[in-house]
Structures are given as structure tokens and as C-alpha cells.
Amino acid sequence: MKHLPSLQISAPAPRGHGIVRRTLLGSVVAGALAPALAWAQGSDKPLRMVLPVSAGSGVDGVARVIAPSLGKALGRPAVVENYPGAGGITGTSMIVKAPRDGSVLGMVSNNHVVNPSVFKNIPYDAVDDITPITMIGATPFVLVAHPSVAARNVRELVALAKAQPGALNYGSSGNGTILHLAAEMFVHEAQVDIKHIPYRGMGPLTADVLGGQIQMAFIAIAVAAPHVKAGALRAIGLSSSTRSPLLPELPTIAEQGLPQYVLDGWVAVVGPAGLPKAEVERAYQGVRSAVAVPEVRDALLAQGYQLNSPPPDATAAFFRTEVGRMAKLVKQAGLKLD
Incomplete structure (x- = not known):
């Protein structure tokens, strides 16, 4: 809180002017306290965490783990709101149009930087129309196969695919999604x-x-x-650059002969463009505090996340790099824009 301006009070005024003096003094004090009072009153207003994904998704799981501690760190309750649809465009549009006062933050993932290369008409710019706050962390994907597939590792899978061109199939969570691009990146690198x-x-x-x-x-x-531990699925390889504690014996795809293959799933916190620096810093420190809570940290680690909360400027640079990287992957996959 700023210090109140010093008030020069002269000798008592003649009778009859006391009310005027008290009114003026009260106005000065009220004016000086207004910013602090406004924040205190606003702290009861919930923080809206807008997610452009459905309930039960990976991003939703992260948000609901973090929300209570983030609300506590920011001094206001945090409410998670899901707005799925149009590959994330529906919810992200709400983040972009949100008030620039820190009352609304969004949580996005890889699809945010993929969409500009997949959809022709997006009503916002994926970089310029948001304010990146920080990352939560990254988690690997696993290339899994049904046990009926006669391959136990990347080398055997590539050999099988080359022996039977077009005979094998893979599924994805939808055209243009990060899981689609993960598979297409594998196909491109393995030349199958x-x-x-x-x-x-x-x-x-x-x-x-x-x-x-x-x-x-x-x-x-x-x-x-x-499912891998139960034997219902066979794990072929990990998409990240390092192995994961969740499946410590599983080699990365890069380890198995495709050294350029590295792709993680990530989650980041953003706000609308033009968010004041003070609000950006408050949100950034709030996220850092929330993730540092032992129960939150353990829950995220259990979901396979490697935690990393870079500052806003580094997060913004990451977003710009990822937009270009995903555009290259989309082109390699030969995806047609919708």
C-alpha cells in the first residue's frame, strides 16, 4: 500500500468551517486509500480459470489440482470453467476477450500453438492476443500398441511397417491435435x-x-x-528427451534410433493481451506458489509432469518458437486447413 500524502493542517478555522475542513480531509484520505480498498473488495471476486477443453481432459486435471492453492496464493477463490469446442478456439476466444484486470486467466496446451496452422479462420492471434504468464510443466506421450502387434520396440515397429506399407494403422484424438502430430512426426522420422x-x-x-x-x-x-503395467497395452517408446519415473524402463524414441524425435505435451497459464505488468507478476508468483505446495507438486508429478515455471518473457518466447515448430509439423503431415 502506498503511504498517504502528508497533510498540512493549519491553525483551527473559524467556527462554521469545521464541516468543510473535515469533508476535505476525508476526501483526501479516501482518495489515497481507493486503490487499496478496490483491491481488498475485489479479492472476494473469484478468479475465473477458463479452459478451452472439456472436463476430465489432461489440462482440466492440472487446473483442478492447482486451482485451490492458486486461489489461496492470490487471495481470492479460483473457479475452473470449461469451454470446449472448435479445437479449443471457443474457450480461447473467451480468454482473449476477458477483462484486463487479472480476474480471468486461461490454461492452454499444445493445441493453442497448433491451431493457427490447422484452421483457416481463427478470431485471434495465438501470440499477440494473449499474455503468457508461465508454464506449469511438460509431460511425455507414449507410443503404445495393442499386444497383437508383432513389435516390441521402435526398431521392430519400423521394420514391420516397412515390410507392410499401409497395412498398419494408428489412432489419434482428432485431426490436427497434438496426438495426431506426434504420430505423424514419428511416421515422417521413420519414413514409414x-x-x-x-x-x-x-x-x-x-x-x-x-x-x-x-x-x-x-x-x-x-x-x-x-494399462502398460497391467499388460493390456505394449509401450513402444517415449516421446520426450528423457525417460519418465512413471515408466522408468521405457526408452525414449530418440534412444531407439530416431534421434530427432522429441515432443512433449505441456500446459501453460495465460491471460488476455495487455494485462498490466503488476497483474502479470502477481499471477506469475501465484502460480509459482501454488505449484510449490507439496500436495500440488506431488499430484502433478503423479500425472507425469516435469515441473518448470519460467518467467513471463521466457514463456512468451517459447510460444513464438512453438508456433513455428508446429507449423512445420503440420506441413510435414500434409494436413489440410479446415
């Missing part, structure tokens, strides 16, 4: 021909690879690990 079968979300995708309706897919490690 594998058929794509798109689904509407990771849930149906996982169900069908478990049931053998499709042969393989990239899915989140938190989803894959229990």
Missing part, C-alpha cells in the same frame, strides 16, 4: 506408411486401442502407464 484413424478425444481413442480396434496410438503417459 501407417494409416491414420481420427477419434473425438483421448477417451474413445484409448478404449479402441485397448480393444484392438486400432493397432497403436500416442497417448498421455498418465493414461498409458496403468
Whole structure:
């Protein structure tokens, strides 16, 4: 809180002017306290955490783990709001149009930087129309196969695919999603021909690879690990640059002969463009505090996340780099814009 301006009070005024003096003094004090009072009153207003994904998704799981501690760190309750649709464009549009007062933050993932290369008409700029706050962390994807597939590692899978061009298939969570690009990146790096079968979300995708309706897919490690450990799915390789504690014996795809293959799933906190620096810093420190809470940290680690909260300027640079990187992947995959 700023110090009140010093008040020069002269000798008592003649009777009859006391009311005027008290009114003027009260106005000065009220004016000086106004910013602090406004913040104190606003602190009861919930922080809206807008998610451009459905409830039960990976990003939603992260948000609901963090929300209570983030609200506590910022001195206001945090409410998670899901606005799925149009590949994330519906919810992100709400973030972009939100008040620039720190009362609304968004949580986005890889699809935010993929969409500019997949959709022709997006009502916002993925970089210029948001204020990046920080990352939460990154988590690997796992290339899994149904046990009926005669391959136990990347080398065997590549050999099988080259021996039977076009005979194998993989599923994804939808055209243009990060799981689609993860598979297409593998196809490109391995120089194989594998058929794509798109689904509407990771849930149906996982169900069908478990049931053998499709042969393989990239899915989140938190989803894959229990099925791999139970023997219901076979893990072929990890998408990240390092191994994961969730499946410590599983080699990365890069380790298995495709050294350029590295792709993580990530989650970041953003606000609308033009968010004041003070609000950006407050939100950044709030996220850092929330993630540092032991229960929150442990829950995120259990989901396979490697935690990292870079400052806003570094996060903004990351977003710009990822937009270009994803554009290259989309072009390699030969995806047509919708």
C-alpha cells in the first residue's frame, strides 16, 4: 500500500468551517486509500480459470489440482470453467476477450500453438492476443500398441511397417491435435506408411486401442502407464528427451534410433493481451506458489509432469518458437486447413 500524502493542517478555522475542513480531509484520505480498498473488495471476486477443453481432459486435471492453492496464493477463490469446442478456439476466444484486470486467466496446451496452422479462420492471434504468464510443466506421450502387434520396440515397429506399407494403422484424438502430430512426426522420422484413424478425444481413442480396434496410438503417459503395467497395452517408446519415473524402463524414441524425435505435451497459464505488468507478476508468483505446495507438486508429478515455471518473457518466447515448430509439423503431415 502506498503511504498517504502528508497533510498540512493549519491553525483551527473559524467556527462554521469545521464541516468543510473535515469533508476535505476525508476526501483526501479516501482518495489515497481507493486503490487499496478496490483491491481488498475485489479479492472476494473469484478468479475465473477458463479452459478451452472439456472436463476430465489432461489440462482440466492440472487446473483442478492447482486451482485451490492458486486461489489461496492470490487471495481470492479460483473457479475452473470449461469451454470446449472448435479445437479449443471457443474457450480461447473467451480468454482473449476477458477483462484486463487479472480476474480471468486461461490454461492452454499444445493445441493453442497448433491451431493457427490447422484452421483457416481463427478470431485471434495465438501470440499477440494473449499474455503468457508461465508454464506449469511438460509431460511425455507414449507410443503404445495393442499386444497383437508383432513389435516390441521402435526398431521392430519400423521394420514391420516397412515390410507392410499401409497395412498398419494408428489412432489419434482428432485431426490436427497434438496426438495426431506426434504420430505423424514419428511416421515422417521413420519414413514409414501407417494409416491414420481420427477419434473425438483421448477417451474413445484409448478404449479402441485397448480393444484392438486400432493397432497403436500416442497417448498421455498418465493414461498409458496403468494399462502398460497391467499388460493390456505394449509401450513402444517415449516421446520426450528423457525417460519418465512413471515408466522408468521405457526408452525414449530418440534412444531407439530416431534421434530427432522429441515432443512433449505441456500446459501453460495465460491471460488476455495487455494485462498490466503488476497483474502479470502477481499471477506469475501465484502460480509459482501454488505449484510449490507439496500436495500440488506431488499430484502433478503423479500425472507425469516435469515441473518448470519460467518467467513471463521466457514463456512468451517459447510460444513464438512453438508456433513455428508446429507449423512445420503440420506441413510435414500434409494436413489440410479446415
